[in-house]
Amino acid sequence: MKAPYSLLHLLKDMRIEWRSRDAINSMLFFSLLVVVIFSLAFNPAGALSREITGPILCVAILFAAVSALNQAWSRELRHNVLEAHRMSPAPSSALFLGKVISNFLFVSVVELLLAPLFTIFYNLRALGNIWLMLLAVPLGTWAILINGTFFAALSIRSRNRELLLPLILFPIFMPALLAMVLAISAILSGDSDPSLWIKMLAGYDIIFTTISLLLFETVLNAE
C-alpha cells in the first residue's frame, strides 16, 4: 500500500515544483557557479581535468542538493501542512519516501543539465567505461538525499536549521562522498576498477534508506 501513497506525495511535489521552480532554479544557479569558478581557477586540460572533475562534480552536486534540501520541508512547514500529514492515517514513511524521490528527480535534472557543461568546460574525455557513471552518480546522489531529507526533517524545528543541516549531514555523508569521488575519478581516468566504490555506495544507500524509513515516524512526531 505504500507505493501509491509515495506516488501521491511525489506527484504533489513535482506539480508544486513545476509551478514554482524554487528548488531547481537555486540548485542550477549554485552548481553553475561552482562549475565556472573551478574551471577558471584550474584551467583544466587533459589528465588534470580527469583528476579534478570527480571531486568538483561531487562538490557541485553536494552543495546544490543542500540548497534544495533546505527548502525540502519548507512547503510542509508553511501553513502547518505537516500537521495535516500527522493527522492523516497515511504512513509517514510514504511521505518521506515521496520527498526523497522528488528531491532525487530534481537533482537528477540539474545533473543532466550540468553534464554537457562539464564536458565543455573541463575538456573531458573519459578513458574508463563511461556508462558506469549512470550507476555511480545516481547512487551517490541518493546517498546525499536520503540522509539530507532525513536530517532536514530532524532540524525543521530548529531556528538555525540551515546551518544545522550541513553540520549534521556532511560528516555522515563523508564515506559516500569519498566512494563517489573515487568511483567517478576511476571511471574518467580508467586507471582502476570503480566497481568496489560503486558497491560501497549501493551498500551505504541500502543501510541508510532502511534506517531513515524506520526512524522517520519518530522524527515527524517529535515535540
Next chain:
Amino acid sequence: MTRSTIQDPGSGYTSHNVASIVQLDSVSKLYGTFVALRKITLEFEAGRTYVLLGENGAGKSTLLRVVAGLLRPTHGSIRVFDQPKPADARDRIGYMSHAPMLYDELSALENMHYFAGLYRERPCLLPHQALEAVSLDPALARPTGQYSQGMRQRASLARVLLPQPDLLLLDEPFSNMDAASARQMLALVQAQRAAGKTIILTTHQRELAEPIADYLLTLQAGAVASLVARQPEPRRPEAVRP
C-alpha cells in the same frame, strides 16, 4: 437534557448522560517550566458542540492539540474514541488550526484531491463535494495562496470535512475574517452541528459562537475556570444550510 455536573471546581468536570468520546484525566502539559494545561479533567460528549473561551495563552489551542494527538500530555491520560492514544483515532478526527494547512501553490480542488488520497481507506466526500459543502467553487483554478482569508479558512474546513470525521477540532475558525465571512463560517459550523458531529471550537468571539454552543468552556491560565451548559438554538439542518 445533558447537563454537566461539576465535580471539583477548577479541576474536574464530567457528565454521564451521553456517551463521551473524549476523556481527559488530570491532563497537564508543560513547555519547559511553563504550564500550558493544569490537571484538566473533562469529558466531551458525542454530538455536542463545545466552545472554548479564554484569553491568549489560556491553553485553548494546546488543549485542542492534545485531543488531536499532536501533543502528548506531560502528565495525566487521555482517551479519544476509547483509544488511549489519540493518534490511533486520528482518521476520525478533523483538525483545523490557525493556519489553513493547505499548499499555497495548488488550487483548492488539487489540495482536496491530494488530501483525499491520504484518507483513501476511509469513506471520503468527493473533492468537489467537500468544496461545495463550504460554498467554494471547485472550478476555481486560482492557487489557494491567492485566496482571501475567508476563502482560505473555508478551504481549510473543506479539507477537514473531506474524510467525514466524527470529531471536529476547530482552532479559531473565525480569526482574521470580516463580519460577513465570519457569519458564513459560523453557518458552516452550524451545519456540521446539525449533522450530529461533535465539535470543539476555540474562539475569542464569544458572541459569535455562543448561539451554536451546547457548552461554554472557559480556560484560565491552563485550568478550567468554568463549564456552562446552555440551551443552544435547535438543530434544524434546513435552517442552517450556508
